[in-house]
Amino acid sequence: MSRALLSSKIVVEEEEPRVRGIPSAPTSVAGAVGLAERGPIGQAVLCTSFEEYQATFGGFTPDSDLALAAMGFFEQGGSHLWAVRTVHYEDVSNPESHTATRAAAALTTGGGPTPAVVRGTLRPPFTLADGQRLEVSVNGAEAVDVIFSGAAASVSAGRPGPYALTAGQALRVRVDAGRDVFIPFLEESFGDIAQATAQEVAAVLNAGLVGGRALVEDGVLRIASDTQGAASRLEVDDEVAGDVFGFPGGPQVGSGNVQSLRAVELAEVRALVEAAVAGVRVAPSSLGTLQVRTQSTGPGASLRVQGDAGPGLGLDALLHTGDASGAIDVLHLEAKDAGAYANRIEVEVRPATAGAPDTFDVLVLEDGAYRESFPNLSSAEDDARYAERVLNDERTGSSYVRAFMVQPGALPDEQTVALTGGTDGLVGLNDTDFIGSEAGGSGLLRARRSAGPHASPGPRPGHASRAQRHGALLRGGEKRIGVRHSRLARGLQGGGHGFLRLAGGGSRRPL
Structure with a gap:
């Protein structure tokens, strides 16, 4: 019976039953946050294969499940993985406060007169205040002010x-x-x-x-x-x-004149000081700390750095002088990424392949195996094979180290140096380091921002619109993440993405 008018004036209309399916969200795009062997910290990197992941973040380590989860994601048909490497942050809202450090070393030469050097005790980035200044006096001349604003x-x-x-x-x-x-x-x-x-x-x-x-x-x-x-x-x-x-x-x-006073980079200090003060060079030391040195050498060279910005840069206010002879740093080297992995890297200096007396070869080793070779480098800034420029070239430069010429014109001796001082920054690791911060743009919040939201499948008839959340891998198993942080849960669900919270080491409570 259909649309029959009854005496009660009630119309009865029959319909075929319908099955309403639950709309699904795509699972081929995911964000992963965890510990990795190497790679940029707190930055979302898009990987479309496990090989791409390894090229950026390295391989398997005892401290992390991120590599294993990335491999499983692609083996199960995943196509786009936004991977974020995390470490411990002293202040998660400040992305520069991570505790991982880069391994570093210096290529040296000896026998000649040395410059006056003020060696800092702090690694960048530095925290300064508006209006703080350095007062730099070179070779007894009147001090020149360098003001940070x-x-x-x-x-x-x-x-x-x-x-x-x-x-x-x-x-x-x-x-x-x-x-x-x-x-x-x-x-x-x-x-x-x-x-x-x-x-x-x-x-x-x-x-x-x-x-x-x-x-x-x-x-x-x-x-x-x-x-x-x-x-x-x-x-x-x-x-x-x-x-x-x-x-x-x-x-x-x-x-x-800096990007952020709470995270001043060494390159910014270098640009400001060298532009204002004639006769000085600013470069990292073999430990990665700031150092200021004179271009002149010998006992007549002197340098004093005073001012209220000095303590924030780790510089003392004493008078420093050069020596008649001694070893000096020529080329500073540091690992491309922070982490203990770089303590396995060595750099070798050989006579130039072409045999020119004012050039040299640089070779990079990892675990004792030769990985890269850069022949016929020069210490002259106007040379096409200038060492700093060749090694740091984004396309053809080193994948392992970056270089800073400390003493232009000087040639390093034949030597092999090992990078040291790299740490993974895992001491004190906690859930906040994985969740991240909106202000710092790190952790899960960085992955969510990079992946972006998928289009909503729309509401079902008779139901309030609600966001979908995917399942995720935790320690390589199929287990849904229980997010107790309400604001974070709403943000993750609203993006329509799967997020992997991948924790290494000992047992850790769920998010």
């Missing part, structure tokens, strides 16, 4: 509080290279949401901001990035930002 990107409201908010409104904020964060305004967060004070708004924003902070200055709300320097970015741009607070539209950019 950095200002955070910030934006101020166009009017002081109170602000007329409505429950449910949200402010969109993007800090540095992070993603958009929407911070909702709820009625219970205010005494009177229609007359919200600047202090109340700042408290709500600080509870949700990642990598930035809200301040109140003379009754006016201001939002600033935590990064001080040219890398600082801040964007507060939507209807609520303009209509309620009067924030100016468009991205705001920080300023300074």
